[in-house]
Amino acid sequence: MSAKFTEDLRQTVIARWYTELAGNPCPRRNHWQTKVIYYRAVAELLAAHPGHPLTWKTVVGAVRPRGSRSTFYEVSGPRARHGMVAGLIADGSVRSIEIALRYRRQDPVEQLIDETKVWSFWPYRQPFAEPATEAGAAPYQVPDELHEALVLWAGAHPALAAANGHCPPACAVEDMTVLHQGRLAAIRAEGRLTEVLRHAARY
Numbered sequence: 656m657s658a659k660f661t662e663d664l665r666q667t668v669i670a671r672w673y674t675e676l677a678g679n680p681c682p683r684r685n686h687w688q689t690k691v692i693y694y695r696a697v698a699e700l701l702a703a704h705p706g707h708p709l710t711w712k713t714v715v716g717a718v719r720p721r722g723s724r725s726t727f728y729e730v731s732g733p734r735a736r737h738g739m740v741a742g743l744i745a746d747g748s749v750r751s752i753e754i755a756l757r758y759r760r761q762d763p764v765e766q767l768i769d770e771t772k773v774w775s776f777w778p779y780r781q782p783f784a785e786p787a788t789e790a791g792a793a794p795y796q797v798p799d800e801l802h803e804a805l806v807l808w809a810g811a812h813p814a815l816a817a818a819n820g821h822c823p824p825a826c827a828v829e830d831m832t833v834l835h836q837g838r839l840a841a842i843r844a845e846g847r848l849t850e851v852l853r854h855a856a857r858y
Contacts, residue, residue: 663833664784668751669826672742673777686729686736692718693730694771698815701768705814709764731770732763739770739825750832753841758825768818769825775815776824779808784830797847798834801827805848809855816852823848 664670676687696717700709715722729736743755760766783800797805805827809816823845831844 664830667826667829667833668743668746668748669739669773669829670784672737672739673773673826676737689726690730690737690770691774693722693727693767694774696722697767697771698775698812701814701818702812705817709768711764714764714767728763731767735763735766738766739773740766743825750829750837750841754825754828754832754845757828757841757845758822765819768815769822772815772818772822772824773826775812776804776808776827779804780824780826780830797831797851801831801834801848802851805851806855809852813856817856821849821852821856823852 676690693714696714696719697709700707700713700717711724711727715724715727718726728734731738735741740755740759743751743758758766758769760769783804805823808824827848828841828845831848832839832841835844
C-alpha cells in the first residue's frame with residue numbers, strides 16, 4: 656500500500672469537487688442534493704430506456720418530486736453552478752485542461768450524463784482509491800483495481816456506462832493519469848478506459 660497514491664487520489668480535482676459539494680453544509684449541500692435528484696433521474700431513464708436519446712424535457716419530467724427547466728440549467732449547461740468541467744478548467748493544470756477538453760459538451764444533457772457517471776461510479780471508485788497502490792503497469796495499461804471497478808460498475812449500470820459513446824467517468828480518467836504518475840496523457844487514458852467499457856458491454 657502506498658500512502659502517497661492514496662493521498663493523491665483523495666486530492667484529485669474531481670475528488671475535491673465531489674467531496675466539497677457532497678460534504679459541505681448549506682448552500683452547497685443543498686445544491687448537491689439537487690444535482691443528485693437530477694443524476695438519479697438520468698440514471699433511471701437510461702436504465703428504463705437503453706439507447707433512447709434524452710432531452711432536458713424528459714429529464715425534467717422524470718425528476719421527483721418535481722423538476723423544472725430553470726433548475727435543470729442550474730445543474731447542467733453553460734451557466735450551471737459548480738460544474739465538474741468548470742472545476743477542471745479553474746484548476747488550470749495541463750492534466751485538468753486535457754480532461755476538461757475531453758468532457759466539455761455542447762449539449763447540457765450529455766454534460767449531465769457525464770456528471771451522473773461520476774456520481775454513480777463513486778461507490779465503486781472508493782474501495783480502490785482509499786488503499787491505492789502504485790500502478791506498476793505497463794504504458795497505457797489500465798491498473799487492475801481501476802479495471803475491476805469499471806467492469807463492476809458497467810455490469811450494474813450498463814445503459815449509463817454505454818451513454819455518450821461509452822465515455823468513462825471523468826474521475827476514472829483522472830485517476831488513471833495519477834496512477835501512471837503523469838506518464839500517460841488524459842486522452843490516452845480516456846481511450847483505454849473506453850475500450851474497457853466497450854469490451855464489458857459485449858459480455
